[in-house]
Amino acid sequence: MTDDNSRETDERTMNYGKKHVNVYRTYATPLTGLREIPESEFTGKPNTLLGMEVRTQVEGEKFLPSFRDGDNSNVVATDSMKNFILHHAGDYDGATVEGFLHYVGSEFLDTYDQMEAVRMSADELQFDERPVPDGEGGFEPSDVVFRVSDNESAFGEYYLKREDGDVVIEDQRSGVTDIELVKVKDNSFVGYVQDEYTTLPERENRTLYIGLDIFWTYDDPETALGDDPEEYVPAEQVRDIAQVVFHEQDVNSIQDLVYQIGLRVLERFPQLAEVNFESRNQTWLGVRKDDLEGDAKVLREPPRPTGFQRFSMDHSDLEGEAE
Numbered sequence: 001m002t003d004d005n006s007r008e009t010d011e012r013t014m015n016y017g018k019k020h021v022n023v024y025r026t027y028a029t030p031l032t033g034l035r036e037i038p039e040s041e042f043t044g045k046p047n048t049l050l051g052m053e054v055r056t057q058v059e060g061e062k063f064l065p066s067f068r069d070g071d072n073s074n075v076v077a078t079d080s081m082k083n084f085i086l087h088h089a090g091d092y093d094g095a096t097v098e099g100f101l102h103y104v105g106s107e108f109l110d111t112y113d114q115m116e117a118v119r120m121s122a123d124e125l126q127f128d129e130r131p132v133p134d135g136e137g138g139f140e141p142s143d144v145v146f147r148v149s150d151n152e153s154a155f156g157e158y159y160l161k162r163e164d165g166d167v168v169i170e171d172q173r174s175g176v177t178d179i180e181l182v183k184v185k186d187n188s189f190v191g192y193v194q195d196e197y198t199t200l201p202e203r204e205n206r207t208l209y210i211g212l213d214i215f216w217t218y219d220d221p222e223t224a225l226g227d228d229p230e231e232y233v234p235a236e237q238v239r240d241i242a243q244v245v246f247h248e249q250d251v252n253s254i255q256d257l258v259y260q261i262g263l264r265v266l267e268r269f270p271q272l273a274e275v276n277f278e279s280r281n282q283t284w285l286g287v288r289k290d291d292l293e294g295d296a297k298v299l300r301e302p303p304r305p306t307g308f309q310r311f312s313m314d315h316s317d318l319e320g321e322a323e
């Protein structure tokens with residue numbers, strides 16, 4: 001038998017928190033001053049409507065009695081955490097998801113001594129601008145009406161700890177998730193292992209449908225706050241790089257594609273430490289082709305199971321390319 005009190009909390013998993021905290025902030029600070037890149041029209045956003053689905057997870061030795069003894073004297077109710085996040089959305093004066101997470105996480109650590117570390121993450125809830133007549137025969141984005149979007153969205157995460165009374169960043173991650181792209185031609189998948197288990201025909205020209213999550217870390221995790229917008233990497237620009245590279249390159253696999261996207265992202269953003277990919281193969285299956293003209297095909301949904309790829313890259317991959 002182990003002695004209950006002898007086990008250090010850092011040896012065990014112990015945390016609790018709240019997820020799916022949806023928060024909507026109108027008239028947040030606009031995101032401006034970003035660096036432009038050739039692959040993207042995105043140069044900023046007004047943040048008239050900033051939506052986030054937030055997750056918070058707190059850690060601390062003082063929470064052990066709540067698990068072990070049913071003693072809630074140090075427990076901040078997760079319902080209160082939700083209220084805390086919502087309240088602070090009103091005080092946040094920055095322009096990025098990551099900045100908000102760092103702000104709220106730091107406020108948690110400053111407010112509650114029993115919290116030793118907090119992991120804050122969020123998916124941005126996207127709203128698209130909609131064109132309305134500008135009164136001069138053209139169109140301009142409405143400044144009050146937005147379309148609810150279920151397209152790809154920005155992701156942010158900060159893992160913060162208290163050290164000698166100060167809040168320090170232990171870990172940080174940014175990303176863009178649930179990108180879905182289809183390229184109707186100029187994709188191949190050939191040259192793979194042919195053995196007694198192989199039934200998939202080689203395809204010189206397939207219609208490739210990918211699901212893609214891209215995550216990145218910075219050399220300096222504070223850069224993700226966006227306080228220096230020239231150095232901030234917006235999810236929209238990374239998304240645009242992915243689609244431009246897909247457009248430009250004839251790739252022989254999703255593996256080949258994510259590598260090419262990674263090279264471009266690292267080339268554009270030297271301030272990044274690492275880029276990570278999680279991709280899913282959602283490629284449709286051909287139903288009719290040979291009797292149709294040109295590149296025309298009829299396709300159908302693929303059956304489960306789904307192929308996936310995971311890959312991480314850093315600037316050493318870029319150096320390899322330059323040689």
Ligand SMILES: O=c1[nH]c(=O)c2[nH]c(=O)[nH]c2[nH]1
Nearest residue numbers: 189200252253254255281307
């Ligand atoms: O891009 C692909 N990579 C694979 O590894 C693979 N495997 C498969 O069956 N189809 C594909 N497509």
